[in-house]
Amino acid sequence: MKPLDHTRIQQASGAPDPIISVSGLSKTYASGFQALRNVDLEIRRGEIFALLGPNGAGKTTLISIICGIVNPSTGTVTADGHDIIRDYRPARTKIGLVPQELTTDAFESVWATVNFSRGLFGKPANPAYIERILKDLSLWEKKDAKIMALSGGMKRRVMIAKALSHEPKILFLDEPTAGVDVELRRDMWAMVRGLRESGVTIILTTHYIEEAEEMADRIGVINKGEIILVENKHVLMQKLGKKQLTLHLQSPLEALPAALQSEHLQLSTDGAELIYTFDTQSEETGIATLLRRLNEHGIDFKDLHTSESSLEDIFVSLVRGRS
Amino acid sequence: MNVYGIKAIYLFEMARTWRTLMQSIASPVLSTSLYFIVFGSAIGSRMAQIDGVSYGAFIVPGLIMLSLLTESISNASFGIYMPKFTGTIYEILSAPISAIETVIGYVGAAATKSVIIGTIILVTARLFVDFSIQHPVWMIAFLVLTSVTFSLFGFIIGVWADSFQKLQVIPLMIVTPLAFLGGSFYSISMLPPFWQKVALLNPVVYLVSGFRWSFYGVADVDVGISLGMTFAFMLICLAAIWWIFRTGYKIKA
Numbered sequence: 322m323k324p325l326d327h328t329r330i331q332q333a334s335g336a337p338d339p340i341i342s343v344s345g346l347s348k349t350y351a352s353g354f355q356a357l358r359n360v361d362l363e364i365r366r367g368e369i370f371a372l373l374g375p376n377g378a379g380k381t382t383l384i385s386i387i388c389g390i391v392n393p394s395t396g397t398v399t400a401d402g403h404d405i406i407r408d409y410r411p412a413r414t415k416i417g418l419v420p421q422e423l424t425t426d427a428f429e430s431v432w433a434t435v436n437f438s439r440g441l442f443g444k445p446a447n448p449a450y451i452e453r454i455l456k457d458l459s460l461w462e463k464k465d466a467k468i469m470a471l472s473g474g475m476k477r478r479v480m481i482a483k484a485l486s487h488e489p490k491i492l493f494l495d496e497p498t499a500g501v502d503v504e505l506r507r508d509m510w511a512m513v514r515g516l517r518e519s520g521v522t523i524i525l526t527t528h529y530i531e532e533a534e535e536m537a538d539r540i541g542v543i544n545k546g547e548i549i550l551v552e553n554k555h556v557l558m559q560k561l562g563k564k565q566l567t568l569h570l571q572s573p574l575e576a577l578p579a580a581l582q583s584e585h586l587q588l589s590t591d592g593a594e595l596i597y598t599f600d601t602q603s604e605e606t607g608i609a610t611l612l613r614r615l616n617e618h619g620i621d622f623k624d625l626h627t628s629e630s631s632l633e634d635i636f637v638s639l640v641r642g643r644s
Numbered sequence: 645m646n647v648y649g650i651k652a653i654y655l656f657e658m659a660r661t662w663r664t665l666m667q668s669i670a671s672p673v674l675s676t677s678l679y680f681i682v683f684g685s686a687i688g689s690r691m692a693q694i695d696g697v698s699y700g701a702f703i704v705p706g707l708i709m710l711s712l713l714t715e716s717i718s719n720a721s722f723g724i725y726m727p728k729f730t731g732t733i734y735e736i737l738s739a740p741i742s743a744i745e746t747v748i749g750y751v752g753a754a755a756t757k758s759v760i761i762g763t764i765i766l767v768t769a770r771l772f773v774d775f776s777i778q779h780p781v782w783m784i785a786f787l788v789l790t791s792v793t794f795s796l797f798g799f800i801i802g803v804w805a806d807s808f809q810k811l812q813v814i815p816l817m818i819v820t821p822l823a824f825l826g827g828s829f830y831s832i833s834m835l836p837p838f839w840q841k842v843a844l845l846n847p848v849v850y851l852v853s854g855f856r857w858s859f860y861g862v863a864d865v866d867v868g869i870s871l872g873m874t875f876a877f878m879l880i881c882l883a884a885i886w887w888i889f890r891t892g893y894k895i896k897a
Contacts, residue, residue, distance in 0.1 A: 388738040392892055410646070413740040424731030428663060429656075440652025441739045483735065 339363035340491060340522045341387065346396030348382050348546075356382040358546040360396070364491075364524055369517055371537035371554075372526040373636060379546040380526040381421060384493050388418045401490060414442060417489030421496040421526075423476045427469035431460055434468060435482045442487035454482050457512065474505045481512070492516060494525040498532060510536060530636055542639055549639055558629070565628050566608060568595040571621040578618050586611070595622070649741040653749025654756075657723050661757045668719070669761055672711045676765045679707055680772040683829065688773075694831050695862040700773035705856040706828030708765050712758050712790050713823050713848065717815050720754035720798030725811055728803075728895070737896060743889035751795040758791035775859065782867075783858035789874050790851055796881035803888055803895060822848045832864045847877055 341364035348357040356379045364370050372380050385391040387398050389409060398405045403412035426434055435451055455461045458478045463471060468479060477497075484492060494513070498506045513523055513536060527533055533540050534554065541551040550557075573592035585607070587596045595615075599606045615622070661668050684700035691699035727733035736746060769775070777783050805811040826848030832840055843849050844865070854870025857863035863870065888895065 388734075390734055390737045390896065392896055410740040413738060416738070418734070418738050420731075420734050422731055424734060426730070426732055429659075433656075433659065437652050437656050438735060440648045440655075441735060441741060443646040443648050443740050445648060 338366055340366040340401055341524070342399045343383070343387070344397055346383070346386065346398060347394045348379075348386060348391065349394050356546050357386075357393075360543075360546070360548050362541060362548055362551065364522060365539070367517065367520060367522055368538040369513065369523045369525070369536050371533035371540045372524065372543055373530065373533050373540055374526070374543035376528075378543045380543055381495055382546075383543070384418070384495050384524070384526065388416055388493060389413055410443075414487065415490045416493065417484035417487065417491070418493045419477075419480050419484045419495060419497060421499065423473060423480065425468045425476055425479055427467070429468055430465050431455070431468060431471075431479055431482075432464040434479065435486050438483040439486040444487045450488070451482075451486060454485050457515075458482050459508070473500065474502055477501060477505065481509075485516075489521065491522045491524070494523065496526055496528065498527070498529060506532075542636060544639075564599055564606075566597040566599065566611075567626055567628070568597070568615075568622040569593065569624040570595060571623050574620065578620075581614060581618065595620075646739075646741045646745050649739060650745050650749045650752075653736075653741075653746065654753045657750060657753030658756065660723070661719075661753070668715075668757065669764065672715055672761050673764050673768055676707055676711055677768055677772070679703070680769055684769075684773050694834075695860070697775075697860050697862065698773070701775035701860070702831075702856075703829055704766070704769045704773065704775055705859050706826075706852050707769070708762050708787075709790065709826075709848070709852045709855050710823045710828050711765055712762050712787070713794050713819055713851075714815060715761050716754055716758040716791050716794035717798035717801060717819055719757050720751055720795040721802035721805065721811055721815075722798075723750050723754055724799050724802035725805055728806075733895065743885070746889075747796070747799060747885055751792065751799055754795035754798060755788070755791040758795065759787055762787050762791070777859050778861045779858040783855070786851070786855045786858055786870075786874075789871075789878070790855070793874060793878040793881060796878065796885060800881060800884050800888070803893065822846050827852045827864060847873060850874060 341362075343360055343362040346357055346360040346362075347355070349355045360379075360383065362383075372383070374380050382391060386393045387400065387405060389405060389412075393406075400412040401415045403409075403415075405412045429437070432451070432455075435455065436446060436448075439446065439451065452461065455464055458481060460475070460478050460482055463475060468476060471479065481494075481497075497509055497513075501509070510532075513525070517523055525532070525536065537554050539551060540554050540557055542549045570593055574588060574595075575592060577586065577588045577595075585598050587598075588594075589596065597608070597611055599608065680700070680703075683703055688699040688703070693699065694702045727736060801811065801814050825843065826846050827843070828848075832843045832849060832853075835843060850865060850870040850873035853864040854867050854874065857867045857870070887893070
């Protein structure tokens with residue numbers, strides 16, 4: 322039964338060799354809260370995958386199960402072909418995790434804690450490699466500092482260094498830029514891209530839609546423990562995106578003439594702008610007709626521009642549509 | 645077998661020991677020295693011999709046991725409680741390391757520290773009272789076995805505790821009374837017959853008795869029984885730990 326399902330999913334997603342494969346995964350906590358409902362998900366080798374969802378959607382639970390921190394109720398997960406429970410050693414060796422909370426030791430030095438992580442994951446000491454990670458993350462100067470003496474942003478870097486210490490092939494970043502300043506966020510994005518180039522698969526969860534929009538190859542939207550959709554970012558934007566045409570009027574209107582009333586056309590509250598929403602996918606956008614009819618009604622405009630809806634709009638409408 | 649992982653945990657825990665040298669080693673040594681001064685030298689000189697051993701020398705094995713028990717429990721319980729408390733346990737849980745390997749790392753380090761403390765107290769005691777060790781090999785065996793067993797017990801308490809208060813309650817409310825009533829300062833043969841029977845329910849009696857036998861060749865209970873009881877308690881602890889990791893009790897959701 323299971324292997325059959327598996328092949329079906331593989332065919333459906335068109336990815337013959339997923340690095341992570343989640344099937345039929347559910348999790349109900351002891352409190353009775355169902356955090357995940359029958360989740361199927363495949364992560365492709367070498368991609369940056371963004372898991373997008375509101376608070377309590379199940380993002381962290383999903384990651385925690387894959388990383389071995391939470392036991393699944395039902396379902397299976399494989400990482401690089403290894404079952405995460407039966408074959409946990411090779412599976413976990415491949416995975417690095419940067420959790421959401423800044424959970425670090427206080428009294429250890431940066432150098433000690435990063436080397437500890439490497440050992441914990443079963444790798445022999447490699448000071449040269451650790452040095453390179455610390456330098457890449459601008460932590461080298463702080464290597465002998467106690468962790469508690471570091472700023473929040475620096476602690477975040479330490480946690481990334483710990484996650485990378487054992488040279489994982491898969492990196493999970495749980496809300497990596499929550500509460501992080503602009504500079505660190507930029508550094509982090511650069512680092513993520515660099516890692517991807519070196520062949521690391523990256524899965525990040527985020528609230529910041531701009532982050533998913535900027536970074537991800539594919540986006541999975543999760544809500545109430547269910548994966549609503551998984552789609553290539555550009556396809557998603559195209560498929561669900563709306564375009565808006567904004568007309569800046571010559572003179573403000575009191576109200577929209579009755580003949581022009583339509584669900585696609587709205588007058589801004591100050592009456593100075595008309596906003597026309599249209600579907601990018603449809604053959605007929607209706608713009609030409611709109612402009613002609615405005616002319617007929619003697620409505621002049623001095624400027625116009627179009628804008629595409631952001632991923633944020635798409636996301637909000639998706640989540641609303643489901644709830 | 646993730647040897648590097650065990651080593652990482654062990655060295656991390658030992659680093660914690662060295663970092664807190666004053667409280668982890670100096671303070672038990674100081675408090676034991678005080679016992680020797682008060683009970684061994686001051687009061688002990690006025691006490692009769694017990695089983696042919698001077699009182700000062702008689703209490704040496706019991707005092708070492710007392711420190712081993714309390715230090716093993718407090719060190720091992722703190723070692724696993726802290727990652728739970730701060731959340732850094734996520735890393736242990738996500739690492740390719742088995743339950744047994746994790747326990748070897750934590751319990752091994754806690755037991756090592758206890759053995760070090762026990763040895764230091766032994767040497768310190770020699771400054772105050774004169775004694776000899778009849779069965780040094782058995783003495784070391786009891787020292788190590790007790791350290792390991794009670795470090796396992798401490799590990800269980802550390803997993804069970806979800807507040808600092810709970811972390812203290814078992815060592816303070818149960819272990820200390822058992823240790824004091826376990827014949828550290830007296831032979832249980834000095835008790836009335838009824839209380840002698842009650843004392844045999846106290847596992848610490850077997851530890852102290854066996855340990856004292858390795859020093860002076862005299863014991864309250866047969867040394868074989870002492871050894872058996874220590875092993876039995878160790879097995880109970882191991883079974884509890886096995887259950888903890890199998891069910892994820894208080895560690896894993």
